[in-house]
Amino acid sequence: EAQVTQNPRYLITVTGKKLTVTCSQNMNHEYMSWYRQDPGLGLRQIYYSMNVEVTDKGDVPEGYKVSRKEKRNFPLILESPSPNQTSLYFCASSFITPGLLTDTQYFGPGTRLTVL
């Protein structure tokens, strides 16, 4: 089954304790992205990657790191989490098709993070 998976789905942690949220897709997509969703703000992009070893900042990158060492995986790293990073996080992926205007992004199930 084609899918984007995220782990963990739920996480409660404390300020300053490093954590990693994993994201994996089995569709051979070039493009992967992380979003956070906060009430009243919709979804905002944190980081994205166009392919292996190619990453770039989105709209709200502060406090986050990413890496893309393999095509299927795109982990989100919070080196020193703070309470304002409490949010619902989504990973998404898509093809990048030459000549196609845009490609549909498919989302993982979300990770609900609480930082105390």
Add this chain to the structure above:
Amino acid sequence: AQKITQTQPGMFVQEKEAVTLDCTYDTSDPSYGLFWYKQPSSGEMIFLIYQGSYDQQNATEGRYSLNFQKARKSANLVISASQLGDSAMYFCAMMEGGSEKLVFGKGTKLTVNP
């Protein structure tokens, strides 16, 4: 500047009736794509429908259709014959050509009443 505007924080509809969820957008790029996603209370984001800026016809996917009015920069989602399972948050999103960056509106919460 906000690029996607969803002016209806909440909408109510009776089961089996049609409902229109509004979305307006702002871009100077002639090449762009418009997307609608559904987020049920379980939290996942489900892709519903896509419309490209050069598409001549309005997109349709089953009970979903997109009323695309390019001159007005609107891309309203029409759900026909609403079902109880349609109760969810609905997000409109836009991607400018070549950017691969998806920009979301703040969403509309749809409630379908029996």
